[in-house]
Amino acid sequence: MHVVAVLALPDTIAFDLATPIEAFGRIRLPSGAPGYRVVVCGSQPEVSAGLFRIATDHGLDTLAEADTIIVPGLNDVSVDAPEEVLVALTAAHSRGVRIASICSGAFVLAATGLLDGKRATTHWIAAESFRARFPAVDLDADVLYVDEGQVLTSAGASAGLDLCLHMIARDYGAAVAADAARLAVAPLHRSGGQAQFILRNRAAVKHIAERTELDDVLAWIEQEAHRDVTLHDIAARASVSIRTLNRRFQAETGQTPMQWLTGVRVRHAQQLLESTSYGVERVGREVGFASAANFREQFRRLTGVAPMNYRNTFRERMAG
Known part of the structure; x- marks a missing residue:
């Protein structure tokens, strides 16, 4: 069975963490069999998630079993991911594992160097910070998600669900993905991209x-x-x-x-x-x-x- 490992890091965005757990965890194939086995892997036994904390059942070693790894966003993008996380993601990529980020999880993925020379996206509000830190990445902040084959990235919040539905369609076809979209009460494909959500050209309030x-x-x-x-x-x-x-x-x-x-x-x-x-x-x-x-x-x-x-x-x- 296709194993999806959702990576729980300190200061994770709870919405981003829950989205792939629900999207992949509820997939049923026409035979009735589950489409995925979902595991949550923590860099620590317990990680912060905004107003609460999450205890994880699996450590980074479980990433070795994964076919797909999801990296949710972090609230504070200025904090570097633990070095052992970057090493684990790089090793997984070298084994051919598919890796996807949601929202500001792209900062973690970019820190590994796996996005260098590739097109990627992240939440529009963090786009300028991302470009400054990772100039080797071709950032497109106007889209909901980017599929570069083995490495995928999405914009913020609900765009993570768009990306999950896209990956489900890649794995099992449009019919299974459409069932997942109906279960989530969401469109399988949304018109437009992230560009429609951006508040443009607002002069910052300065000291x-x-x-x-x-x-x-x-x-x-x-x-x-x-x-x-x-x-x-x-x-x-x-x-x-x-x-x-x-x-x-x-x-x-x-x-x-x-x-x-x-x-x-x-x-x-x-x-x-x-x-x-x-x-x-x-x-x-x-x-x-x-x-x-x-x-x-x-x-x-x-x-x-x-x-x-x-x-x-x-x-x-x-x-x-």
Whole structure:
């Protein structure tokens, strides 16, 4: 039987730990036989999981029996995983074991070097920290999960379930995976990716000693994005030349001023789609887009879904 080992590390995210246990542990094949044997392997006999602690029945040595290893996320990504965990994961990979991470578990997987040169994802809120620590990894923070064959990664929270369903479909086919999705009351495939969940281009609240020359103009853009703002307007507000403005924006945000403006408008549009019944054309006008066509194009480009699909997803969640 296919053995799935879920790795419980100190400070594990309980949701990420429970998701693969439930998803794989409840699989039944057409014959009625279980599809997987799930074991929880701890780096310690007892590990913290937020507000409570988890006692584990198996140690790292049990990873040697696994066909698949799942690495859940950790609450504090700045803390390095124990060296013996990295060694165990590397050894498992060399034996051909499939290894998958959920959410910030990608930090643990990346620390082994197994993601170097590969495409991967993690929770969007930790993306910049991940890129800074692991520049050799091709991070795509806009998707729900990435399948690189033997190594897989997912975004945060419910994206872990998307990844588990994908692996079940790989192992036993779409019909078994569809049964698992129905049991979880979840779609087998979700439209769009992680991009639709990202709150874009929010200027960070900074201590006075950390403020930069762009802070005032970013706050101005936040207030004026719904107007017909031009690059010249932004440069005039910042009291600098356009060339200097572009250089400062690239250095601090990694974007041009107009890209930042578009991201702010899309975020404002997301808020209106979630909280009002305005038509798509009105939403586009309200946040500053010159035409409905341009609004739809930019919204889809940044979020991965059309405005109405976004509304249907997030208004339903709010109603629920």
